[in-house]
Amino acid sequence: MRIGDYRQLKWPAAAAGLTAQARLSHLAAGALRTGRPLAIWREPGAAQARLLVARSLEATYTGLPPALDAQAPAGFAFFPFRESDLNPALFLPADVLFDMAQPDVVTVAPAARELVPALTAWLAAEPLEHLAWHYGTQAVPHTATEAEYKELVRIGVEAIEKKEVVKVVSSRAARRSLPADFDPLAAFFELEQKYAQGFVSLVSVPGVGTWLGATPEVLAEVTADGTFHTMALAATQPLTAEFTPRTAIWRQKEIEEQALVARYIVNCFKQLRLREYHETGPRTVVAGQLLHLRTDFEVNLNHVPFPSLGTDMLRLLHPTSAVGGMPKAAAMHFLQKHEGYDRAYYSGFLGPVNVAAPGVARLYVNLRCLQVRANEAILYAGTGLTVDSDPEREWQETEMKMHTVGAVLQ
Numbered sequence: 171m172r173i174g175d176y177r178q179l180k181w182p183a184a185a186a187g188l189t190a191q192a193r194l195s196h197l198a199a200g201a202l203r204t205g206r207p208l209a210i211w212r213e214p215g216a217a218q219a220r221l222l223v224a225r226s227l228e229a230t231y232t233g234l235p236p237a238l239d240a241q242a243p244a245g246f247a248f249f250p251f252r253e254s255d256l257n258p259a260l261f262l263p264a265d266v267l268f269d270m271a272q273p274d275v276v277t278v279a280p281a282a283r284e285l286v287p288a289l290t291a292w293l294a295a296e297p298l299e300h301l302a303w304h305y306g307t308q309a310v311p312h313t314a315t316e317a318e319y320k321e322l323v324r325i326g327v328e329a330i331e332k333k334e335v336v337k338v339v340s341s342r343a344a345r346r347s348l349p350a351d352f353d354p355l356a357a358f359f360e361l362e363q364k365y366a367q368g369f370v371s372l373v374s375v376p377g378v379g380t381w382l383g384a385t386p387e388v389l390a391e392v393t394a395d396g397t398f399h400t401m402a403l404a405a406t407q408p409l410t411a412e413f414t415p416r417t418a419i420w421r422q423k424e425i426e427e428q429a430l431v432a433r434y435i436v437n438c439f440k441q442l443r444l445r446e447y448h449e450t451g452p453r454t455v456v457a458g459q460l461l462h463l464r465t466d467f468e469v470n471l472n473h474v475p476f477p478s479l480g481t482d483m484l485r486l487l488h489p490t491s492a493v494g495g496m497p498k499a500a501a502m503h504f505l506q507k508h509e510g511y512d513r514a515y516y517s518g519f520l521g522p523v524n525v526a527a528p529g530v531a532r533l534y535v536n537l538r539c540l541q542v543r544a545n546e547a548i549l550y551a552g553t554g555l556t557v558d559s560d561p562e563r564e565w566q567e568t569e570m571k572m573h574t575v576g577a578v579l580q
């Protein structure tokens with residue numbers, strides 16, 4: 171069957187006994203075996219995951235953040251915190267798509283037509299036991315000790331006191347061993363069950379490696395009804411029996427920290443001379459075992475003369491002051507000089523553009539994530555510093571944040 175120039179391949183009778191999850195796994199195995207990049211994700215509130223396979227690694231290299239409009243190519247964006255030769259900006263074109271909500275078909279884009287014969291044969295092939303995930307070729311990043319991280323926080327607070335920056339988000343990486351027979355796809359489905367309101371993803375790209383995450387933070391979203399959405403998410407405390415969204419109490423430090431992120435977004439709107447936006451919050455929200463403060467910003471794109479607002483905002487927003495700091499350039503300079511490791515794709519952004527439908531994009535900040543390597547996982551977490559930050563609390567906060575995705579390693 172053809173929809174436009176897209177081909178829809180039907181699963182053969184041989185695959186009749188395979189569940190939707192087994193079919194997704196089989197397609198992922200085929201993509202990995204043939205050295206192709208892939209992304210698997212489940213959007214907040216969605217019941218089912220999707221898989222996207224790019225026809226080749228070369229086809230994923232992109233110089234610019236994606237355009238968020240209906241005419242732009244469909245695909246999955248995977249952007250680093252800072253672009254470099256080691257951490258290229260990627261956009262995986264939607265060459266092969268599988269939606270677990272429609273498990274009887276696999277959609278192939280015109281650009282990937284030459285894959286159809288091999289893919290048709292693969293759909294009828296016996297599923298593999300083990301999937302050969304792509305591993306990163308970069309060195310393991312430096313992982314700060316507790317003393318080193320506390321020193322980084324101290325230097326960050328000093329930079330704020332000296333007014334070199336208003337806010338900076340320090341972060342660190344940590345190594346954890348993988349349980350025996352660790353299966354990234356099973357871990358993805360575990361996270362997906364656990365965090366219904368998170369954006370759960372598993373991205374695997376030759377050379378770049380395999381990244382698994384469950385993030386609560388929208389960077390830029392354009393919905394089918396023409397609404398642009400972003401959020402200021404910051405400040406953290408554990409969710410407990412005593413402190414829930416209804417009963418949480420926030421300190422001055424946390425209120426200020428989040429207000430700076432909200433102000434940063436308003437400044438982006440101002441740069442574009444946009445005045446008509448809806449602001450809701452801040453309110454307390456749950457993200458896994460944590461509470462955060464969140465302000466939502468929405469713009470009705472049907473009512474403002476800004477057709478490229480989504481694209482322009484994405485380019486202004488990244489990296490937001492929830493992951494970099496304020497002013498942006500000074501904070502980035504501080505991190506480059508003092509953080510002492512390569513964040514790679516942690517605190518970059520990721521998500522589908524024009525996959526669900528033309529003009530629908532959902533990009534998230536890549537938080538609460540880990541990198542799967544051959545024998546270990548690298549976890550990442552950061553904390554927004556203000557003049558009142560306490561090194562011990564900030565260390566504990568990174569531990570708590572690492573637990574969100576780290577739970578799958580136990």
Ligand SMILES: C=C(O[C@H]1C=CC=C(C(=O)O)[C@@H]1O)C(=O)O
Binds near residue numbers: 491
């Ligand atoms: C930088 C991270 O979280 C950001 C998002 C929410 C709360 C944050 C905070 O309380 O510091 C951070 O700004 C992270 O999870 O690594």
